[in-house]
Amino acid sequence: MKPPARRPLLGLLAAAALLSCLLLLAPPPRLFPSSSSSARAPTSPYAHRPKLLFLLAGQSNMAGRGAPTSPLPAPYLPHPRLLRLAADRRWVAASPPLHADIDTHKTCGLGPAMPFAHRLLLSSSDLLVLGLVPCAVGGTRIWMWARGQPLYEAAVARARAAVAGGGGALGAVLWFQGESDTIEVDDARAYGGKMERLVADLREDLGSPNLLVIQVSVGLASGEGNYTDIVRDAQRSINLPNVILVDAMGLPLSDDQLHLSTEAQLRLGEMLAQAYLEFESSRDPKAI
């Protein structure tokens, strides 16, 4: 795999990290905890380093429902420079399930963000620190993510806390939502307008007018509603700059025919990383 050209943003963050911080020795890798103890994880020694931040938003397939395997695939293992903003807004080492203290009404499993992040770490400098900001909640419709709604306000507050806690820059919003909007035709038809509004509001409220949004287009074989095609068309038709699409259609589903399997989430993480890296290497540095 050829490493892509160094992105200006990553270079900037790396330089800032080098200048502003003592170089910490990487702690030795820890064994994956057998219990779901991420909420109690100690604050990461990298908590105060500038980070490249990713907001994880949407519904269950972003929160992650892939069944954990033993041993976990390597892209789900903790890495010293891969952090997660816990529900209590501390930076802790990221380890699955990333949404265990966010999407609390369901049993969370493996999602796309760990493999996404590992792929970015592989193709960037040794100084890059990644900060994942989980905000996804299963079963949510897009109207619940409108400005003023609790989910939207919580995501904005968490993103602001992430930027404030150690500093850094927003790399992208990873958005995987829309399955629940395929059930009612009115929801499906309103999807495009609501999504465009959401992107515009997020950019405004986060003071980041060029913020990249990577949408995963819904691609369920069955299980949710009859209006998947309307939602997919809406996702393809979003008419805003710096909104790109990764297609989940065809990725293998779990036995419930609704959620992506672990294998699918591994592939989706890789696809999201490729989309991000390609976008960043083509983006005009002046636009960042």
Ligand SMILES: *[C@@H]1O[C@H](CO)[C@@H](O)[C@H](O)[C@H]1NC(C)=O
């Ligand atoms: C989809 O359409 C079929 C046939 O009209 C109907 O039986 C089914 O209940 C619909 N599914 C949903 C989730 O509305």
